[in-house]
Amino acid sequence: MVALTELTEMYADMVTARHYEERLQEEYLEGKQPAFDISAGPIPGELHLAAGHEAAGAGVCQHLRDDDTVTAPHRPHHVAIAKGVDLKRMTAEIFGRETGLGKGKGGHMHLFDPDVSFACSGIIAEGCPPAAGAGLAAKKRNTDSVAVAYLGEGAIDQGAFLESLNFAAVHDLPVVFVIEDNDWAISMPKERVTDLEDGSKRADGFDMPGRRVDVDDAVAVYDAAREAVGRARDQNGPTLLEIQVHRRMGHFMGDPESYRPEADQAAAAQRDSIERLADDLRAAGTDDAELEDLRAEAEARVEEAIEWAKDQPKPDPAAAHEDMWVNPPSGVTDSEPDFDLAGGED
């Protein structure tokens, strides 16, 4: 049994994330039509939206605290929202504004919010080693914080992932690896690149527990993650989870998805984890008006963030030269002491 308050929190995160992606899609495509031009419009660059992945974000992050580190891949927004990343500053970053999380230098694939220990990065499986490092830091400091690395099913053949499984296993690190299986690595279906239907079996080779959540269901994810996060928090080592999710939009905005059978797209659209969780909430006594209120609150929050972001200043071009260093070379103020090095070459 999951407490009603927790179901409600997950639902709020999930409807926020879904509405966020739908609204970003609209904003993104504005100015990039009629012929798709990726360099035009109010949101620069590539945009990888996560509609259909919400259960994996909410079901895992529901167990996390601000001091638990999360690394997410290039499709990060639903995880960021569930982790509690500042929505306004994240949105400003996506719009390339000065008050964004990275002052407009990172963009939607490179979001950093140290206040809630969140980071994402754009190269497949790249976040796994740093997550293992966060787990290593927790272990060395003897704290009970944990680290979670998200990756897609297309990342499970990547060396960084496999090396991190071994590193976390051999050092018994408090890390949970979460594979979000949306069946597609851009245009590549899973079965053509991996002789494994269940990616969580990768754990077997590292003597680590692995578990697949076969349904796109926030409560099932919550249950699996409770065990995995709890195991890490109790200093019993890492776990690998794989969660079936669905890609409701293209790999990136502008992806024609001509490689994807219509039946597959239709199936992804039907099996909706948000509707499933709404049913769970109704069964737990939440009425439709309350659900509608939750959705309305989420939509208002998203609208507010987008309006705020669009109103923020664009970065001063000169700022491109700043933030290279935390300790700029000119700021090295210590000086070399004056030693008399007898026998030195001076």
Added chain:
Amino acid sequence: MAEEITRELTMSRAMVEAIAGEMRADDEVFYMGEDVADYGGIFDSTEGLREEFGYDRVMDVPISETAYLGAAVGAAQEGMRPIAELMFVDFFGVAMDQIYNQMAKNTYMSGGNVSVPMVLTAAVGGTYNDAAQHSQTLYGTFAHMPGMKVVVPSTAYEAKGLMHNAIRDDDPVVYLFHKRLMGIGWLPAPDGPKTPVPETDYTIPFGSADVKHAGEDVTIVTLGLHVHRALEAAESLAEDGIGAEVIDLRSLVPLDTDTIVESVEKTGTLVVVDEDYRSYGVTGEIVASVADEAVGALDSVERVALPDVPIPYARSLENEVVADAGDIEAAVRRTQ
């Protein structure tokens, strides 16, 4: 009155002394690498540390550079101060993504909200016939990508001071130590890198090149092993009345252009010497940096670097491509 220092250390002992000092002062400093605990580092970079600090703080890791260099990035972003060692710099290729795309970029991409206070140490250099995959310096490879401070000690004195500063720095620092300078029994060092070293802690600021030999006629800019070869050349040139000023860069990023330009304005002649590949590398960068600031002062320029071939194995072949004092001397004479 400056304190007179007479105690001499090898470069490896000086490097270890700095690491040990920082580890005693701060529990958050730890060392990770292959064969760094019981072995003490293949090139003596951690000799004795495991005995004092134990396996938790001097960690042997799987042969898995992507995992442990990336883990160092992650631990550093949590505020710890990891030192991670690449046994040979040549192995960077298997972990290049973590170095180039995380360690170097996360501070900038986060708008300065994330710091990565780690040190990446690596053994560099040839001269002992280890061939193309174990002899490179790759100075330019690391200095090229913005976001990493890159330091190269040439003596025990520099090794200690640069290491103290590297560990204390809040940015990622790449610390490249030349195998031939470490003072290892099976890889004898030339005279020079074993120097007096103060027992007290001290830092050498990055971006402060050191004039190792003063001269009026030619400026030789170099680093690492070739500081000693340039000094040997300078002695020989002095016999013919040619005064060579030898500048030890000590750090590539930041680069102390001022000291170089000041010297070139005096001598009018620039000879840049290094052990990295000639094209798109350190020598070209130094010449361009001087030209940017003082092109009028440049009467003559020579570059002495590895020709653009992989480093060959046989002694006669390696000696052909890695410059010795005679090659440096010849380059200077071409400018006169």
